[in-house]
Amino acid sequence: MASFRGGSAEAVAALTQGLQSAVSGSTETATAVGADLFQVALTLRSEGALRRFLTDGSVPAEAKAGLAREVFGGKVGGASLDLVADAVRRRWTTTRDLADALEHLSVVAAVRSTGDDAGRLADELFAFGELVKGEPALRDALSEPARSQADKAALVADLLGGKALPATVTLVTQALSGSYRTLAVALGEYQKVASEVRGESVATVRVARALSDAEQDRLAGALARQYGRQVHLNLLVDPSVIGGIRVEIGDDVIDGTVASRLADARRRIAG
Missing domain, CATH: 1.10.10 (Arc Repressor Mutant, subunit A)
Known part of the structure; x- marks a missing residue:
């Protein structure tokens, strides 16, 4: 699923705020909304004509919202239906972005439910x-x-x-x-x-042996200072690194493993 661009990115940001307000303080509502939005996303992916109509920029926004309420009313809860109606009123960069956005919002709702x-x-x-x-x-x-x-x-x-x-x-x-x-x-x-x-980034960390809680805290703290936000660590024990640590966060790779240093040494000798 591609990242959202242009009008779709703006729509997702606004809808995420609306979702947060709709499910605030209720894990049950968050769970229900998440399930509803995912089912709507599945329907839009399988019903091409409906998807194209609901993302057609030449169709008045209220006409699209009215059809969405007619199609999904009684099948999803009130909070979910309001979010879907809000979504179809907005501009989408590509037709598939609406279904992708609703799936994204369903995941956000599931997270909120925890x-x-x-x-x-x-x-x-x-x-x-x-x-x-x-x-x-x-x-x-x-x-x-x-x-x-x-x-x-x-x-x-x-x-x-x-x-x-x-x-x-x-x-x-x-x-x-x-x-x-x-x-x-x-x-x-x-x-x-x-x-x-x-509010976290995700870092995949490869190490030769498991890190203690204190070592994980120090690493997470160092990465948070470097990237300016909290970092969630995915730890993988990989004996092939021999020693040291390799961190992948976004497009950045910090490779301080013994295996990497040995490979560099071999390349220098060969060169």
Whole structure:
């Protein structure tokens, strides 16, 4: 899913504020709104004529809002319907941006539903993404086109039910919809949203051995000072780095591993 640009970026920013007001103080409302918005996004992706009409800049905004209320009224809650009506009144850079934005907002709502556990949600999404990457059989089971979405959702529920936050189960299930290239990519993007809601950046940290809590705190503090905002750490123990640490944050890579220094030395000798 591409990042939003131009009018779409402005629309998403305004809708995010509206969502925050709609779900403020109620985890139940946040959960319901998240589920509703995701279902509307799925409908818009499958109904091309409806999607094109609701994003047509030549159609009066109130006509689009009226149709949205007619189509989705009774199928989603009042707060969700108001957000959808607000969304279709706005200008979108491309037709697919409306559905993508509603999915993005559904993730924000799911994060809001966790209250103070948003950090745990981010950790669980990352952990499940790493599990999928490391287990080919699981990856194949969750990506098999012939397997129904209901079967895949049941597998996720079996794996995570009672062990992870309900919001984690919800978002992992949503990630199976195919709106992203792979499940792992979807989970990575969802985790970024979870961290952004908390005002954090995400750093993937590769180390040869697990870091203590104190070491993690020092690293997070150093990165926060460098980047001017809090940083959520995704820790990966990777013996191939031998020693030292490699940090990936956004497009930046800070490579202080022994393996990297050895590779540099070999290149200098060879050159």
